[in-house]
Amino acid sequence: MENLNNLFNPKSIAVVGASEEEGKVGNVIAKNILNLGYKGGVFLVNPKHEELLGQKCYKSLNEIETDVDLAIMVIPAKFVNPIIQEAAGKTKNYVVISAGFGEINEEGKKREEELNQIAADNNLNILGPNCLGFIIPQLQLNASFAGGMPEAGNIAFISQSGALAVAIMDVAKKEGLRFSSIVSVGNKMQLDESELLEYLDEDASTKVIGMYLEGIKDGRKFISVAQKIKKPIVILKAGKTERAQKAISSHTGALAGSDEIMTAVFEKTGVIRAENMDEFLGLLKLISSSNAPRNGEVIIVTNAGGLGVLTTDAFKNKKIKLAEIGEKTQGALRKFLPEESSVANPIDVLGDADEKRYGKTLETLKKEPAGTILCLLTPQDQTPARKIAGKIIKFKEKSEENIITVFMGGERVAKAVVTLRENNISNFFLADQAVVTLDKYFEWKRNKSKMVLPNWENHPERQRKASAIIEKAVAERRSALYFSEAAEIMGMYGIKTSNFWTAESLNQIEFPVVVKVDSDKVLHKTDKQGLILNIKNQNELQAAIEKIKSNFPGEKFIIQPMQKIQTELIIGVKYDDIFGPIIVFGLGGTYTEIFKMVDFLVPPVGQEEIKDKVLDSKIKFLFQETRGQMPYSASELADILGGLSFLTQELPQIKELDINPLLVYNDGKESVAVDIKIII
């Protein structure tokens, strides 16, 4: 942490590859650092010059007499590694602007690996390569080749796209966003999102961390870091669609990752996901200037009934909701508001409302326990927008509620909007964005406050026994376990499986039964007629066994009781390329693929987290009493999923696990795993 502080708050900087040629990156960066107000020492390095841009020019980093906290490399890729190697004893922090590393080809990849090794051997911090640099407005330090200096504020913005960072800086000026830092991460060779999160969480100037990401470099590290971050993290993650994921991999070579799993990870870690750029900018604006609301109740005050109604519409499917205004407050409002006003929420103070009416209404609402007041304004001819803004600012100064505004208009509200902004009140152009972002901010607070880091401990004895079963199958060159083996492992993790018989125990059978092929070579039994249902007697059984044997010569089979089917679930473990094992659970049966009622758990997960998730999952309706139907047991399912969470931690050699169906009952009968596929 100390180290990154020297990188982002350097007392001296060297620009290696500074240039006098207009428009060249080495020229732009040198001038950005020299001319925009940075107070530290600046050294230019270029072996071809004695003097550059009016100051002394050094042949190499080592030639500089004093310490250099940070070196910015703007030289062709092939020179980067040797120069850093040479200076590694003197300078510990580097920004490698140069492209020509992992993003281009195999040679570049090798170069990047070598550089990474140099960093590790010499205890260096390296941002990039292939990045835009960074900007710390408070230090008036623009160590990037983007022009200009954003306003200093409390938003840290990390971008995996340099061009997008430049566009956002331009938008930010217009929208009044102010930054503590802007960092372009480039190839994220060494410093990736996780290190930056840790650094920024401690950075006193930063209140909110916004990130544009195309991929996450180390999924497990990201999870464990993001869970511990106390500040709000807002991520705009590109790659929702397959097409976009393809575009990402051709664009930066990053792995975009499954979007659904990304969402599950963000939920688990309390990251706020922005669905698009509009939400991203809106969230940064809101969080930058407001505290998280103390509760989810919102009061709307408007001078246009229509806008009040549209804003109410925006609360559809949100966690925040319109507050009920108490009788007493309604009475107090009625005393001074015109007769045609509405004193129920949304409160309509009418089109001719002036600053006094707005002010008095706000004062009166102070006694209400709502967390947020959403103050709407349309600029009628007689509306004193600036004066009303003044009342709102005064109100904010001495109140515990959040207040955010939507002054909807153009020229007529422009000055009022600037006044609001200068006084740290988030104004939104349109009401929907205000509601969406407020909802997400509130949800973040709720998530973070109930977040418990799982207290985890493996059971070595169980791990040893289960591993032995898997090793045996591996030794026999099988890619899947037999049912009997899978059932044994399931038993160790508290998951009850269906009773079964094999060729050896035919005489103990209780009819009706089913016969199934049991082989690692036949994984989709129904498709390939490896499953015969509803066998009622020994004759039928013999015929069924013959059928299976002739369909799958040489394979084993098992016989199971014909189960009473009430509700079928599917549960399992998938291996994700970025985040490792992920637990999946959802509705099974005929239309599994169509309804896609599936949720994800990111292990390790504690029982509390699992139960919360189950009760908030797509199949939550099973656990509620609906129209005379008895509820299913959420804690039974949570226990099974808890067992799987242990399993993922103790048996990483399992590549895939599917229980399909898991039959569950609401009549007291215990749930049972009928078919189990374990791929090793």
Added chain:
Amino acid sequence: MENLNNLFNPKSIAVVGASEEEGKVGNVIAKNILNLGYKGGVFLVNPKHEELLGQKCYKSLNEIETDVDLAIMVIPAKFVNPIIQEAAGKTKNYVVISAGFGEINEEGKKREEELNQIAADNNLNILGPNCLGFIIPQLQLNASFAGGMPEAGNIAFISQSGALAVAIMDVAKKEGLRFSSIVSVGNKMQLDESELLEYLDEDASTKVIGMYLEGIKDGRKFISVAQKIKKPIVILKAGKTERAQKAISSHTGALAGSDEIMTAVFEKTGVIRAENMDEFLGLLKLISSSNAPRNGEVIIVTNAGGLGVLTTDAFKNKKIKLAEIGEKTQGALRKFLPEESSVANPIDVLGDADEKRYGKTLETLKKEPAGTILCLLTPQDQTPARKIAGKIIKFKEKSEENIITVFMGGERVAKAVVTLRENNISNFFLADQAVVTLDKYFEWKRNKSKMVLPNWENHPERQRKASAIIEKAVAERRSALYFSEAAEIMGMYGIKTSNFWTAESLNQIEFPVVVKVDSDKVLHKTDKQGLILNIKNQNELQAAIEKIKSNFPGEKFIIQPMQKIQTELIIGVKYDDIFGPIIVFGLGGTYTEIFKMVDFLVPPVGQEEIKDKVLDSKIKFLFQETRGQMPYSASELADILGGLSFLTQELPQIKELDINPLLVYNDGKESVAVDIKIII
């Protein structure tokens, strides 16, 4: 139509209630008409003055020597009716600004009814009452009490909220929206959305009609009018949530209507529904300056890979899609684009692209069959945004593709954006809005092109027979039909019902069967134990009948075969307060209420429309072959729904109809209605 032309394009106007008092509505309107450039004759009427605002003032409308096309009433409500009555022979068009009618109380409602009668008796057109007035920028006519004069253009904007209209006018200036007319409809006493649609469809200056609506006055009229309108209609309909509906009814007294049915009506009639204000403004902007794309294929050109990826994400769940770029074109692009560019869609021309590179790329893409090019730009230091805008404008002039732009930034793109706008190119601030609005515009074109007005004819003989059955039940003071009666009616409309036996035919029964109570007093049979399943022999049957008799003394019962259940649907007819009978169909079974897989049809509907809707419904998966499962028959269901459509037209006395379940099969077996509830 002629008549409304005199209202909105009057050669002379009288302001009744013109006032000299600053700030009064009668003063504002008089000055708006006099001072903003209107070229027709203007007469001020106020019995208290000889002269007003520097011109002669008349005592009454009749005192004016010449014809008066339009009178604007800004006098207290109680004077409105007598004055209009008196002048009805002379002046045929009125705008009643005055409030104090249906929106306030019973007295006001009576006043509004009286005024409506005066209008009908004298063949008058009356806009309002309780409205803001209207504005026709092309005539420099501001006949409203909103200040200013919007730019003249091709957007007609109808608003049920005056205050919102004022706010939108202010936003419009900033966003470059230009209007053919702005009309505030107030209480919609006589002129409602339907009349205005008819008028504006013929209005040569209007290309797109935008409406903010809180309710629809006459649902059936709206459907028949909207279906015939050739121009795009964009509606922002408030009242999605119950809470918002409550707010509407307290705000304007309008009935907001069921939101789902509203959506079905908009789909049927080809209305584009804007989900929020952002979409509403975006759609007006896009349609105002672009033609509907010739197909749904879109090519993205960008100078920032990140923005290209985010834009690709925005295509998730859209009908429009990214085009595949042909090999030949890719080759041609590769010839002049830098090596690191991407020539697949999204096409990345890189951050250092100048106007030449953009221009050449666009030229090369001309040979592609895509309907739209979406041109993205982020303002890098070296990006000549204005020059690139110039190339885009040139490209548009001579090409058949649509081109829309996203120049993402603030100051750095501001001038380029103005240039684009002046040359009728829709520029969006953020990519998501561009994609959403383009998708809806494309969908509108597709909907409109396949829209067929149903060719409808009742069958009087069938109607007579079915009505007789209903009349008998009415005579017996029953509120629901017996199963036998309902089954007979269903048969007339081609819907096969389950076989059944009654107390009279017990000896013909084939087991297994079910017994049900059959009474208009017991409508939820399962809840109240009025249904006994799976009866296997005469003994069980006798016991079941005794049980039912003791549960429901004096009620009838029926016996039906125990049906093999495969898939359960529910279908029915609901009566909507605004739109009348609506056909509902969807998935039945245990979780009907939870999955809410229901769609709506607005009768009368032709077979083509029904089949399209079935194949695009929430249960469309039933009609596709999925994982070895045979598809169900869409045309069988369409025929059943077609029968119901006839039924709604021929038997309007039916208040509610429910078939639950309708059992359907994919093994060749015919579908069968098991339980039928007809409420009369």
